[in-house]
Amino acid sequence: MSLTQTRYTISEVEARTGLSQHTLRWYERIGLMPHVDRSHSGQRRFSDADLHWLAFVGKLRATGMSVADMVRYAELVREGAHTFAERRELLERTRRDVAARIAELTDALGVLDHKIAHYGGKARST
Amino acid sequence: MSLTQTRYTISEVEARTGLSQHTLRWYERIGLMPHVDRSHSGQRRFSDADLHWLAFVGKLRATGMSVADMVRYAELVREGAHTFAERRELLERTRRDVAARIAELTDALGVLDHKIAHYGGKARST
DNA sequence: TAGAACCCTGGAGTGCACTCCAAGCAAGTA
DNA sequence: TACTTGCTTGGAGTGCACTCCAGGGTTCTA
Numbered sequence: 058m059s060l061t062q063t064r065y066t067i068s069e070v071e072a073r074t075g076l077s078q079h080t081l082r083w084y085e086r087i088g089l090m091p092h093v094d095r096s097h098s099g100q101r102r103f104s105d106a107d108l109h110w111l112a113f114v115g116k117l118r119a120t121g122m123s124v125a126d127m128v129r130y131a132e133l134v135r136e137g138a139h140t141f142a143e144r145r146e147l148l149e150r151t152r153r154d155v156a157a158r159i160a161e162l163t164d165a166l167g168v169l170d171h172k173i174a175h176y177g178g179k180a181r182s183t
Numbered sequence: 184m185s186l187t188q189t190r191y192t193i194s195e196v197e198a199r200t201g202l203s204q205h206t207l208r209w210y211e212r213i214g215l216m217p218h219v220d221r222s223h224s225g226q227r228r229f230s231d232a233d234l235h236w237l238a239f240v241g242k243l244r245a246t247g248m249s250v251a252d253m254v255r256y257a258e259l260v261r262e263g264a265h266t267f268a269e270r271r272e273l274l275e276r277t278r279r280d281v282a283a284r285i286a287e288l289t290d291a292l293g294v295l296d297h298k299i300a301h302y303g304g305k306a307r308s309t
Numbered sequence: 310t311a312g313a314a315c316c317c318t319g320g321a322g323t324g325c326a327c328t329c330c331a332a333g334c335a336a337g338t339a
Numbered sequence: 340t341a342c343t344t345g346c347t348t349g350g351a352g353t354g355c356a357c358t359c360c361a362g363g364g365t366t367c368t369a
Contacts, residue, residue: 067346078346079328086349098335100346113294120291124326145302152295159288162281165246168239169278176271193316204316205358212319224365226316250356 064094064102074111088128089114091135120155190220190228200237214254215240217261246281 067078076084084090085101091110094102117127130147133140193204202210207227210216217236220228243253256273259266 077328080326082347083327096335098346100335116291116294119287120295121288141302145299148295148299148302152292152299155288155292155295159285159292161245162247162285162288165242166278166281166285168242169246169274169281173271173274173278176267176274203358206356208317209357222365224316226365 063105065104065108067101067103070103070108070111073108074115076111076115084111084114087124089124089131091131117151120151121158122151122154126151189231191230191234193227193229196229196234196237199234200241202237202241210237210240213250215250215257217257243277246277247284248277248280252277 065073067081070076070081071078074081081090081101085093090107093107094104096102114127117130126147130144133144133147191199193207196202196207197204200207207216211219211227216233219233220230222228240253243256252273256270259270259273
């Protein structure tokens with residue numbers, strides 16, 4: 058186990074994740090991040106595990122999951138293995154929402170294609 | 184051409200569209216509705232054409248299009264046939280956004296399934 | 310004709326997810 | 340050491356899409 062694992066400043070994390078420093082601090086404040094390590098003077102030093110978590114959070118965001126639900130999920134993770142069932146439920150509910158949203162968007166896409174064709178447009182199937 | 188075409192009060196439209204009366208008035212105020220007909224005393228009387236427009240607006244909403252863009256589209260419709268090209272562009276841009284969003288959601292769905300499987304969950308493919 | 314239910318307006322309020330600000334301390338470079 | 344750039348905090352501000360309120364007029368039913 059190495060004692061010199063990589064630690065990132067907040068601006069490095071901003072560059073890697075695309076999340077602003079403001080948002081990163083806000084995520085920590087609302088409990089969406091496990092507590093981030095600090096330097097001797099109190100500056101944040103993110104780990105690879107933090108980056109990994111942030112990537113997963115990004116996927117949850119992409120699903121349209123609310124920040125409140127993401128915070129709930131993060132709490133469950135902190136509480137340990139006995140919350141597996143509730144975590145799975147949260148994820149399955151989100152999965153159903155995503156599937157429904159895809160169906161809704163697919164339907165809207167059809168309406169759009171129809172309308173574009175009506176305007177003599179070049180609707181591409183690709 | 185009948186002189187007794189159906190005219191709906193705002194609460195009837197609320198019941199038919201699921202949009203609140205507040206939202207219907209707000210849509211009109213911001214220019215998202217062609218001007219709705221009024222009774223002699225000033226109460227709104229929606230037509231079937233209004234309902235039809237509202238249904239289309241609902242589809243645009245479902246695409247995730249912003250209200251500002253929907254208002255822009257409504258303006259173009261009011262301006263007449265010479266705005267066909269711009270309308271088609273707006274719709275095609277929206278179409279690309281929707282396709283990208285579907286791809287993003289599909290990707291997130293995969294991540295979710297992977298995670299759910301990890302929790303020993305019953306991820307259904309249906 | 311009385312009462313209940315419905316509709317009108319302009320403007321204020323809400324919830325979400327950021328986004329920014331001020332004031333001050335910390336880190337890196339000439 | 341001086342200077343610039345970066346990081347800290349609590350709290351305020353922003354933009355979007357509604358959502359509601361007060362005060363008053365209208366329509367329907369008994």
